Amino acid sequence: MSKEIGPQLDRLAELRRTFDLTFQQPYLLKTNDVEPMIAFRTAGLALAVKVQHITGVIKREIILPVPSIVPELLGIAVVRGALVPVFNLAALLDLPQSGEPQWFLLVNRETPIALAIDELEGRVEVERAHCYVDETSSHRKHVHQLAKVGPMVRAVIDVSGLMEAIRQSAGLIAPAKE
Numbered sequence: 001m002s003k004e005i006g007p008q009l010d011r012l013a014e015l016r017r018t019f020d021l022t023f024q025q026p027y028l029l030k031t032n033d034v035e036p037m038i039a040f041r042t043a044g045l046a047l048a049v050k051v052q053h054i055t056g057v058i059k060r061e062i063i064l065p066v067p068s069i070v071p072e073l074l075g076i077a078v079v080r081g082a083l084v085p086v087f088n089l090a091a092l093l094d095l096p097q098s099g100e101p102q103w104f105l106l107v108n109r110e111t112p113i114a115l116a117i118d119e120l121e122g123r124v125e126v127e128r129a130h131c132y133v134d135e136t137s138s139h140r141k142h143v144h145q146l147a148k149v150g151p152m153v154r155a156v157i158d159v160s161g162l163m164e165a166i167r168q169s170a171g172l173i174a175p176a177k178e
Contacts, residue, residue, distance in 0.1 A: 035128055037156070038105065039121040039149060043095035046154045047117075048124070048147055049105060053159040056106040057120060070169045074116055079106065089115040092162060094141050107159055113166070124149050131156070 036051040058079065063086050065075040072091040076083050086104065090097060092115070101116030130148040142165065145156040 033128055034125040035131055035147070037124050037126055037147060037149075037154075039124045039154060040103065040105070040117045041119040041121065042093070042101070042117045043090040043098045044118075045095060046121075046152055047157055048126075048149065048154040049157045049159060051123070053157075054105050054107050055109050055112065058104050058106065060100075060102050060104060060116065063116075069171070070166070072166075072169070074101075077104070077114060079104065079112065079114060082112065084112050084114050086114040086116055087166060089117050089157075092142065092165065093157075108163060113163075115162075 037048040038051060038054065038057060039046070039048050041047065061077040061079060063075040063077050066073070070087075072087050074086045074088050077086050078084075084106075088097075088101065089105070090101075098118055101118050103117045103120045104114035105117055106112055106114055126147045126149055132146055133144065142158045142162045143155040144158050144161070147154050147156050
């Protein structure tokens with residue numbers, strides 16, 4: 001009988017050691033506990049966009065101005081071999097102009113557009129616990145969430161709301177009735 005209990009006691013001791021080790025090691029975030037974002041600045045404001053909502057980030061290309069009823073449209077650019085409309089993100093967010101944008105955030109895989117931004121700060125991983133609803137969102141156009149990135153809080157751009165606003169201003173869909 002003692003031959004049968006020996007392996008069970010060894011297994012029990014191993015389980016106990018493993019359990020105790022979990023409290024001695026630092027907590028590691030699981031990949032589903034973080035939200036990957038692109039951090040950038042436009043009009044001097046620290047902003048972010050969720051990586052899942054964009055298709056890429058590229059250095060600014062030449063923008064060919066075109067006549068438009070949409071004042072936020074800067075023109076068109078050749079991006080990855082296709083003509084893409086380029087919108088000034090600062091203007092879409094009702095922020096003051098702060099010079100020539102240097103980067104494009106590419107959005108909408110089906111009909112791509114480029115959002116021109118001033119300064120790219122890089123990719124960041126934000127703990128989901130540090131993402132929260134913006135209580136002042138009524139004052140900020142196309143921002144419904146804030147994210148704490150290090151010591152700084154960034155407004156997170158609502159890409160779907162932004163796309164809808166672009167379609168509305170271009171007359172592609174009727175404005176929502178209140």
